[in-house]
Each structure stands twice: as structure tokens, then as C-alpha cells.
Amino acid sequence: MVHRVEVATKSNFLDAEGEALKQAAAHFGITGLEVVRVVKVYKLEGLDADEKLHDIKDRLLHEPIWQDAALDQRVVRDEENYKTVEIALKPGIMDTEIESVMRAVADLGIKGLSMAGTGKRFLFQGNISHADLSLITEKLLMNKIIQRVLDKPEETLLIDSEPKPTEIITLRSMNDSELIALSDNRLWLNLEEMKVIQEYFRKLDRDPTDVELEMLAQTWSEHCGHKTFKAKLVINGREKEPLMTRIKKATQEINSPNVISVFEDNSGVIKFFNGLAVCGKVETHNSPSAIEPYGGAMTGSGGVFRDVVGTGQGAKTIISTDIFCFAPFDTDQADVPVGCIHPQRLGSEVVRGVKDYGNRMGIPTNNGSLHFHPDFVAKPSVIVGAFGIMPEKFARKGRAKPGDKIITVGGKTGRDGIHGATFSSGEMTAETESISSSAVQIGNAIEEKRMFDAILAARDKGLIRAITDLGAGGFSSGIGEMGEDTGARVDLDKIPLKYHGLAPWEIWLSESQERMVMAVDAKDVAQIKKVFKDFNVEATEIGEFTDDKKLTLNYNGEIVGKLEMEFLHGGLPQRVMSGEWHEPKLVEPELLEPKDYNETLKQILCHWNVCSKEPIVRLYDHEVQGTSVLKPYSGTNKDAPNDAAIIEPVLGSGQGLATAHGMNPIYNKINPYWGAASAFDECVRNLVASGVDPKNIALLDNFIWPFPDAEELGKLDRAVDACYDITTTWQMPIVSGKDSLSSTYRGPDGTVIKIPPTLCVSGFAPLEDISKTISAGLKQAGNWLFIVGETKAELGGSVYYDLHTELGASVPHVDIQQARVIFEKMHSAITQDIIQSAHDLSEGGLAVALAEMCFGGNKGAAVTIDNISELDRADKILFSESNTRFVIEVAPKNEDKLTALFKDLPLFKLGQVNDSKSLTISFGGKEVINSGIDEMKKAYQATMKRYF
Known part of the structure; x- marks a missing residue:
């Protein structure tokens, strides 16, 4: 029997969740709600003694001061006066509270609990x-993908079924149409790839098992195989090197002495100080987040954290980052395509997912951004990153040796996440939400935290030969890649399961979270199991690495899969892809000059792509671990943005690690070469403005692109050309990256929605002396303000044009050679204490940068913009988004040093800091802006406060 304990907030206390629901409902035009109450439901199976159940209720499941609880009856006595809905997770979906409940019950000394579950009842009163x-x-x-409305209580919480037997697929005799049908049903490969597999098994004189086909589909998927980036390219009729080749070639030519590991491990690794190394990885989790945003974002963060701890022999994760792209949250519901989630719900759930995972793991989320464009309405871009630290002696990728045992650690395996890799490789349609539900996963941060602690303990004892995470493709990917040079034998029946009934191929392909796999010397197996047991983490031997270069899978004593590693990893035929690039025929709008610049500035400050994101940032714990040096928001009132985040990974050392990023998807709609160049420029600007030496910067690239047809492939080619040109000139290596090329939506009515092509460039760098870090807020009245860099008529893709619903053509360019010199001079000025504050210019241009600096110091400024540009209108100067520009604050005594340092570079005096609490800007002898700090800040903060 399943017993139920209902818990509710006492009627004389505020039901915060209920009130939040009332407000959220009002956004959908439902204003008749008077009372909303939320009841938590705990379900307990296997216990019959009332005293045990009451003991659990009273001692474990509620706080009697502010909560009421009831066993096997309604906790809200007058529930008949409410309209009610009860929601529960679908069977097989991870419920992160179950383990905690069962463990806590055991800690109470109560035995017999066979399973637990949770749910919620929502009670509504009012005119609805x-x-x-x-x-x-x-x-x-x-979210109907992972949850269900519960009409009646469950009879059992246990999940049990008989596994389907391994299936032999009669592949050898299939014709082309049958091959395509099989692929469309479960494999997502093209006909050429299917025929290569068919020929392979014809040579073996046997048909494949479902395990083997699924393994090949996973390994050869776009998500895992990077087929587009490795393809032979023909652009505008001219053959070009593969995209991946060009990116790697740039890093190889730079040959930075700071780089330890690049393009071979789960993250890129560079040198830190005193025998330490730091690593970084940024991933995308767009497809899962599009259909289940909370779980998608959660597992995105969890996965990239595992990439870091799975680097070398294990790194400690010390930073989390998040960059999101949505349609505006005020998008009309009628404009949301069929099968898609409203942007407001997407945004709130994605933020909640990142918050819950990072906060619970004790990893500071200290750098990120939000970007908005209507074309993200069907599929968001959810970018999550992580950075770690380790002793340099553990920083190089480990290699499994024949005879090493395969040890899996962490969570158990279930059906969650099956086909995640192949699902993420395809376009999104109206049916994606329903047919890809098995690709959804929910994370358990506490499980991962224990696992990480155990891994680092085992690493320090020298017990780990090699390690990798189980992400896309699960064991198939993790063990398949780790054993590529040796071979491996795996006993699938030894893998710990969440519940019975999984077929062998499901066990092998499952992407259940919080799992990793290691190669361990046979003599160390007992010791490493003990280490993990001490941390209450499961560690199981499931096979061994061999010397036959074959991947052999056993299940209950029978071979269910056997493939040659050479074919699995080298048999995929290289694609030949053609693309076209032609400069789009865009026009520059002819806009009237604003009549009221103060009002225009306020409109820009509350624009989706400029407004303060502080309400979101405050949900994240960026102080955990106690290493924070430069925070996301700081200043007199702690509400002004900085350009980068800096921590002190080794407390007391005085040495820092900086992280930042750059991206503007809208620029890529005009010209992807300059859009990509702008992303690099912004990332580096943010780091340099905060005190980073440009010589120490390592970069990460993330391409989020529509499905690569000829047009999109042409754009992608231009973006990669920019990557090569920028990084080789600036001598900044790309050490890791990821491509996600499926951000196209096709509706049932033929509607096609492509996201703006997006390149996110992240950067990280060690700082030798954190005392040289500077923030963006103004510091001292009487100091001079200067602008570094050229201000041009580059408003294409700008926020100013967007206010007028225009795109424009004059996308910001980058003077690549001059930019490198400016970055170096900026760093010299900061290290010589010439510059007291600095802020990069990005969305919104000069006017926004000045306003944000005023927020930081709670000080005013009086500036004149006549001499900084040849442009003849104030709006073009104030709102231009030209690259490689900084506003800097300099004490009068240092002005001569500054001008000498920037000799022959674009440096212009703007004006002076004052205590007026207002920003005044003059042009042509007239004051065009005179706005109070409080007035500007009110506009700046208003937008996001409506939603968070």
C-alpha cells in the first residue's frame, strides 16, 4: 500500500509558491484567482505500522511551526471549496528527493520502506x-514531457518489467527505402551512412543487433561525430579545409607555451601558477532545454561540471557560467509555435535549473548573460560552462591500458536520456516535444557532489589511470572513446540499474546523469571501491580494457554486441558539403534624430539586450567557496555590472583566474565574419578591462547554428574564417569548443524558424596579482574620462536600430591588428595604476557604458563627444556599437602617462567625473542628455524585475 503525507503552509503564513503562481497566471490574463495553496505530497510504500508513519511525518517531513501535515487524509480541511490539480513525475523520471527521503527514514532506524515518491497538489479559489x-x-x-496530472493515487511506486530481448535487425537484405525507414525510426543517419554500415555487416556475414546499430548511430551522430565540422567543404565552388581543421590549425600555429592539453580531453587545460593547471569547457544544451527547460539546464550544468572533473585524472570545479538566448518574455502566446514552450516559462525554468544544480553543488555561478531575439521563440540557446583547477601532474589525459578494469561510479542507470545524442542532432518540429520525451533527464546535484569529492580523493591517491564522464551516448560514448586504442569488454548485466526492465541497448545508451567511468589498474580496484564507499558513492566493476581493439558487450553470458574499434570510430564516411556565401542585400535605415535623447537613453537602458540581469544573478550563489574577487555586480550599491568575473582559486595566494565571454547573435544576421570577430573582440575586451594580460588568454568557441543547408553552411564558413584570422593575429589559442547545428524549427504548416547564427566565445586567464584587478564603477570626482578606440557609423544590428525595428547593414568591424595593440596598451596602463576604472562598450554603445559606470560609483559625469568621432550626429556617436572601445577613468596626475602610452592610438578625452548624481552629455555646444542616476537606474532595472 502507498501511504500519503500531505504538507501545507499554515493558513496564517504566506504561501510564497502560491502567490508566485497567482502572479504568473496574471501574465496569461488570468486575474480572477483569489487564493492559491500548494500542498507537498510524500508517498511511502512498504510501511504499514501507523507509529512508523506518524514518526516519519512528525520528525522528517514537515516543520510544525509553519506547516501542517496529515497522514492519509487531506491536509487542507476545506479542500472541497477549491479547484484542485495534482501533479507527479512520470514513472522512470528522476525524482531527486526520493533518495533523500529513503536515506533519512533509514537514519531514523525505520526499516521496511521499499519506495518513496513525491508530488504536489495545487488548490485554487476564485473566478476561474x-x-x-x-x-x-x-x-x-x-511539463507533460516529464510530469502527469494524477487523477487518483498510485497503487504502487515500484517500476518493474521484463527487459526486451536483444533484437537482430535484418539489415543486410534491406533496400534503400527500408534503410531510410529504419534510420528515420531510430538512428537518424543518412542513406550513405546506412549503406556503409550495411556493407560492414555483409562482410561480417551476419546481421547487427539493436545494440550495435544504436551504438553506431550514437557515435556517428552530428552531436558526437561533428560531421559538419569535419566535412570536406566546397564554398562558392571553391574547395576549403574542413572547419575543424582550420580551428585546430590556428591553435597549432600559435603553439602557446601556456597550453597543456587541447582538443583531446573533456576540457582545454592551460598552466596556472605554482605547479597548478586550470581547465575550461563550455557546452550547449539547447534541444533538451527546449522541451524540458528545468531538466535540460540542470543536466547541462551537471554535464559540463563532469567534463571538468573528467579532465586529466580529475579537476576541482570552481566556476560555473551560463549564457542564454530567448525570445522576449513578453512574447504573445499566439506567436509561440506549435509544440514550443512560452519564452517566459523557458527562461524561468532554465534559470531555476542552473541555480539548483550549481548552488546545491557549491559551485559559484559568476559569469553569464542573456540575449533576446524573436527568432529564439521556437528553440532557445542554453550555453553552460565550467572551469576547474588541478595539480599539473594530473592535467594530461590518461590512457587506458589492456588489463585495466572498467569502473563505473555515481548514479544508477535508467531510461532517462536515451537517444539524447541523436535527438540533439536533429531539427526541432511540432512533434519533437512528444516523440523525444525519452531524451529528457533530470539531475541530482547532491549525488554528483559526493561523486566529485570521491573522485578527487581517489585521484590524490593515484588510483585513477583515466576518467571520463558519461554524457551524450552514455556508456557507449564514454567506454567506446576510452577504449578506442585498446579494446574493451563490458558486462552490461553488472551495471547498476534504477529499476528492472531495461533492454541491453537501453543500458548501453542511457544518458542517466551523475555517472562517470574510469580505467583502474587491477591491483587498485579494491582500494578505489573503498574510497568511493567512504563517500557513500557506488563504484562497480563492469568489465576490462583489452588488447584486441574490439568493443565486446555481454549480457547474462551472451555476446549482444561486438564491433571493431576501427570501424566504430573511423568508419564514418567523410561528408562533402557545399555552401554559398553572398553578402546580404541590406539597407541602412534613414532615421530622424531623437527629439528627446533622455527618453531614448531610458528606452535603450530597459531594452531586453541591455537591461540589468541582476534579479537573475542574485539567484545564483557566486560567493560559495569564498574565492570571489571581482563579482558580476558591484559598486556603491552593488548593482552595477562588471565586465568579467575574477576569483582567487588558492586562497591567500594573491593569484587569480578570470572568466568572461562575448557574443551578439544579431550581428551574424548581417555578416557572420564580423559577427564572429565581434564576439572574440567583446570577450577579450571584457577580460582586458578587468586587468587580464592578453598574452595569458585562452579561448573556447561554441557555435549554435541553424541546420546547415547551403546558405547556413556558407555563413558558418565565414565565421570560422574569422576564428582563424583573429586567434592567429592575437596569439590566443582556442583550447576547446562545441558545435550545435540543429537550431531550426519546422512547423506543421510549413513555417521555418531559424535562430540567428550564434557564436559564443568564452575566455579564461590566470592573473599573477589580483590587486591589479579593476572594476567598472566610477571612483573619484575630478578624475578624467577617456574613450579608447574609434567610434564609427556602425549601428547595424544595434540596440538603437532595434528600437526602430530596423536591422541595418553597417555591422561593427574589427581592426584586428590595431585591436591587439590596444589590448596590450590597456593592460600596461592598468598594471601601472594609470587607469582606476574601465568598462568596455558593447550593446547600447557609449551612452550605456557611461550610465553603467555612473551606477557603479553612484557618481555623475559631464562629457562632451564632439571630438571623439567624425560623425555628424550625436545619436550615431552615442549608440554606435563599434568594437575595441573602452571608457577609462584616469586621475589628472596620470593624464600625461596615459597619452604617452597611447601615442598614435585612438584616445579621446570625454570629460570629468563629478558628484552631481547625473550624467550630462554635450554635442555641438548643446546638452543632449541630462539624466539623473536614479532615473536611469529605474529604467535599467525595470524590465527584468517584472519577471524575476
Whole structure:
């Protein structure tokens, strides 16, 4: 029998979750709600003694000061006066509370609990219709991919079934149409690839098992195989090197002495100080987040954290980052395509996912951004990153040796995440939400935290030969890649399962979270198991690495899969892809000059791509671990943005690690070469403005692109050309990256929505002396303000043009040679204490940068812009988004040093810092802006406060 304990906030206390639901419902036009109450439901199976159940209820499941609880009855006595909906997770979906409940019950000394579960009941009073209730349920209470409305209590919580036997697929005799049908049903490979597999098995004189086909589909998927980036390219009729080749070639030519490991491990590794190394990885989790944003974002963070701890022989994760792209949160519901989630819910759930995972793991989320464009309405871009630290002696990728045992550690394996890699490789359609539900995963941060602690303990004892995470493709990817040079034998029946009934191919392909796999010397197996047991983490031997260069899978004593590593990893035929690039025929808008510049500035400050994101940042714990040096927001009132985040990884050392990023998807709609160049420029600007030496910067690239047809491939080619040109000139290596080329939506009515082509460039760098870090806020009245860099008529893709619903053609360019010199001079000026504050110019241009600096110091400024540009209108100067520009604050005594240092470079005096609490800007002898700090800040903060 399943017993139920209901827990609710006492009626004389605020039901915060209920109030939040009322407010969220109002955004959908439902204003008749008077009372919303939320009841937590705990379900307990296997216990019959009332005293045990009451003991659990009273001692474990509620706080009697502010909560009521009831066993096997309604906790809200007058529930009949409410309209009710009960929501529960679908069977097989990770419920992160179950393990905690069962462990806590055991700690109470109570035995016999066979399973636990949770759910929520939502109680509504007020003038709402059945249609209103259905809308609230669908849009606010649940995600039908992972949750269900519970009409009656469950009879059992246990999941058990007989596994389907391994299936032999009669591949050898299939014709082309049958091959395509098989692929469309479960493999997502093209006909050429299917025929290569067919020929392989014809040579073996046997048909494949479902395990073997699924393994090949995973390994050869776009997500894992990077087929587009490795393809032979023909652009505008001219053959070009593969995209991946060009990116790697740039890093090889730079040959930085700071680089330890690049393009071979789960993250890129560079040198730190005193025998330490730091590593970084940034990933995308767009497809899972599009259909289940909370779980998608959660597992995105969890996965990239595992990439870091799975680097070398294990690194400690010390930073989390997040960069998101959505449609504006005020998008009309009618404009949301069929099968897609409203941007507001996407945004709130993605943020909640990153928050819950990072905060629970004790990893500071200290750098990120949000970007908005209507074309993200069907599929968001969810970019998550992580950075770690380790002794340099553990920083190089380990290699499994024949005879090493295969040890899996962490969570158990279930059906969650199956086909995640292949699902992420395909376009999104109206049916994606329903047919790809098995690709969804929910993370358990506490499980991962224990696992990480155990891994680092085992690393320090020298017990780990090699390690990798189990992400896309699960064991198939992790063990398949680790054993590529040796061979491996795996006993699938030894893998710990969440529940019975998984077929062998499901065990092998599952992407259940919080799992990693290691190669361990046979003599160390007992010791490493003990280490993991001490941390209450499961460690299981499931096979060994061999010397036959074959991957052999056993299940209950039978071979269910056997493939040659050479074919698995080298048999994929290289694609030949053709692309076209032609400069789009765009026009520059002819806009009237603003009549009221103060009002225009306020409109820009509250624009989606400029406004303060502080309400979101405050949800993240960026102080955990106690290493924070430069925070996301700082200044007199702690509400002004900085350009980068800096921590002191080794407390007391005085040495820092900086992280930042750059991206502007809208520029790529105009010209992807300059859009990509702008992303690099912004990333480096942010780091340099905070005190980083440009010579120490390492970069990471993430391409999020529509499905690569000829047009999009042409754009992608231009972006990669920019990567090569920028990095080789600036001598900044790309040490890791990722491509996600499936951000196209196809609706049932033929509607096609492509996201703006997006390149996110992240950077990280060691700082020898954190005392040389500077923030963006103004420091001292009487100091001079200068602008570094050239201000041009480059408003294409700008926020200013977007206010007028225009795109424009004059996308910002980068003077690559001059930019390198400016970065070096900026760093020299900071290290010589010439510059007291610095801020890069990006979205919104000079006017926004000045306003944000005023926020930081709670000080005013009086500036004149006549002499900084040849442009003849104030709006073009103030709102231009030209690259490689900084506003810097300099004490009068240092002015001569500054001008000498920047001799022959674009440096212009703007004006002076003052205590007026207002920003005044003059042009042509007239004051065009005179805005108070409080007035500007109110506009700056208003937008996001409506939603968070």
C-alpha cells in the first residue's frame, strides 16, 4: 500500500509558491484567482505500522511551526471549496528527493520502506473557468514531457518489467527505402551512412543487433561525430579545409607555451601558477532545454561540471557560467509555435535549473548573460560552462591500458536520456516535444557532489589511470572513446540499474546523469571501491580494457554486441558539403534624430539586450567557496555590472583566474565574419578591462547554428574564417569548443524558424596579482574620462536600430591588428595604476557604458563627444556599437602617462567625473542628455524585475 503525507503552509503564513503562481497566471490574463495553496505530497510504500508513519511525518517531513501535515487524509480541511490539480513525475523520471527521503527514514532506524515518491497538489479559489485551469496546468504547473496530472493515487511506486530481448535487425537484405525507414525510426543517419554500415555487416556475414546499430548511430551522430565540422567543404565552388581543421590549425600555429592539453580531453587545460593547471569547457544544451527547460539546464550544468572533473585524472570545479538566448518574455502566446514552450516559462525554468544544480553543488555561478531575439521563440540557446583547477601532474589525459578494469561510479542507470545524442542532432518540429520525451533527464546535484569529492580523493591517491564522464551516448560514448586504442569488454548485466526492465541497448545508451567511468589498474580496484564507499558513492566493476581493439558487450553470458574499434570510430564516411556565401542585400535605415535623447537613453537602458540581469544573478550563489574577487555586480550599491568575473582559486595566494565571454547573435544576421570577430573582440575586451594580460588568454568557441543547408553552411564558413584570422593575429589559442547545428524549427504548416547564427566565445586567464584587478564603477570626482578606440557609423544590428525595428547593414568591424595593440596598451596602463576604472562598450554603445559606470560609483559625469568621432550626429556617436572601445577613468596626475602610452592610438578625452548624481552629455555646444542616476537606474532595472 502507498501511504500519503500531505504538507501545507499554515493558513496564517504566506504561501510564497502560491502567490508566485497567482502572479504568473496574471501574465496569461488570468486575474480572477483569489487564493492559491500548494500542498507537498510524500508517498511511502512498504510501511504499514501507523507509529512508523506518524514518526516519519512528525520528525522528517514537515516543520510544525509553519506547516501542517496529515497522514492519509487531506491536509487542507476545506479542500472541497477549491479547484484542485495534482501533479507527479512520470514513472522512470528522476525524482531527486526520493533518495533523500529513503536515506533519512533509514537514519531514523525505520526499516521496511521499499519506495518513496513525491508530488504536489495545487488548490485554487476564485473566478476561474475550466479553460483557465487547463491553461494554468499546461503552462505553469507541469511539463507533460516529464510530469502527469494524477487523477487518483498510485497503487504502487515500484517500476518493474521484463527487459526486451536483444533484437537482430535484418539489415543486410534491406533496400534503400527500408534503410531510410529504419534510420528515420531510430538512428537518424543518412542513406550513405546506412549503406556503409550495411556493407560492414555483409562482410561480417551476419546481421547487427539493436545494440550495435544504436551504438553506431550514437557515435556517428552530428552531436558526437561533428560531421559538419569535419566535412570536406566546397564554398562558392571553391574547395576549403574542413572547419575543424582550420580551428585546430590556428591553435597549432600559435603553439602557446601556456597550453597543456587541447582538443583531446573533456576540457582545454592551460598552466596556472605554482605547479597548478586550470581547465575550461563550455557546452550547449539547447534541444533538451527546449522541451524540458528545468531538466535540460540542470543536466547541462551537471554535464559540463563532469567534463571538468573528467579532465586529466580529475579537476576541482570552481566556476560555473551560463549564457542564454530567448525570445522576449513578453512574447504573445499566439506567436509561440506549435509544440514550443512560452519564452517566459523557458527562461524561468532554465534559470531555476542552473541555480539548483550549481548552488546545491557549491559551485559559484559568476559569469553569464542573456540575449533576446524573436527568432529564439521556437528553440532557445542554453550555453553552460565550467572551469576547474588541478595539480599539473594530473592535467594530461590518461590512457587506458589492456588489463585495466572498467569502473563505473555515481548514479544508477535508467531510461532517462536515451537517444539524447541523436535527438540533439536533429531539427526541432511540432512533434519533437512528444516523440523525444525519452531524451529528457533530470539531475541530482547532491549525488554528483559526493561523486566529485570521491573522485578527487581517489585521484590524490593515484588510483585513477583515466576518467571520463558519461554524457551524450552514455556508456557507449564514454567506454567506446576510452577504449578506442585498446579494446574493451563490458558486462552490461553488472551495471547498476534504477529499476528492472531495461533492454541491453537501453543500458548501453542511457544518458542517466551523475555517472562517470574510469580505467583502474587491477591491483587498485579494491582500494578505489573503498574510497568511493567512504563517500557513500557506488563504484562497480563492469568489465576490462583489452588488447584486441574490439568493443565486446555481454549480457547474462551472451555476446549482444561486438564491433571493431576501427570501424566504430573511423568508419564514418567523410561528408562533402557545399555552401554559398553572398553578402546580404541590406539597407541602412534613414532615421530622424531623437527629439528627446533622455527618453531614448531610458528606452535603450530597459531594452531586453541591455537591461540589468541582476534579479537573475542574485539567484545564483557566486560567493560559495569564498574565492570571489571581482563579482558580476558591484559598486556603491552593488548593482552595477562588471565586465568579467575574477576569483582567487588558492586562497591567500594573491593569484587569480578570470572568466568572461562575448557574443551578439544579431550581428551574424548581417555578416557572420564580423559577427564572429565581434564576439572574440567583446570577450577579450571584457577580460582586458578587468586587468587580464592578453598574452595569458585562452579561448573556447561554441557555435549554435541553424541546420546547415547551403546558405547556413556558407555563413558558418565565414565565421570560422574569422576564428582563424583573429586567434592567429592575437596569439590566443582556442583550447576547446562545441558545435550545435540543429537550431531550426519546422512547423506543421510549413513555417521555418531559424535562430540567428550564434557564436559564443568564452575566455579564461590566470592573473599573477589580483590587486591589479579593476572594476567598472566610477571612483573619484575630478578624475578624467577617456574613450579608447574609434567610434564609427556602425549601428547595424544595434540596440538603437532595434528600437526602430530596423536591422541595418553597417555591422561593427574589427581592426584586428590595431585591436591587439590596444589590448596590450590597456593592460600596461592598468598594471601601472594609470587607469582606476574601465568598462568596455558593447550593446547600447557609449551612452550605456557611461550610465553603467555612473551606477557603479553612484557618481555623475559631464562629457562632451564632439571630438571623439567624425560623425555628424550625436545619436550615431552615442549608440554606435563599434568594437575595441573602452571608457577609462584616469586621475589628472596620470593624464600625461596615459597619452604617452597611447601615442598614435585612438584616445579621446570625454570629460570629468563629478558628484552631481547625473550624467550630462554635450554635442555641438548643446546638452543632449541630462539624466539623473536614479532615473536611469529605474529604467535599467525595470524590465527584468517584472519577471524575476
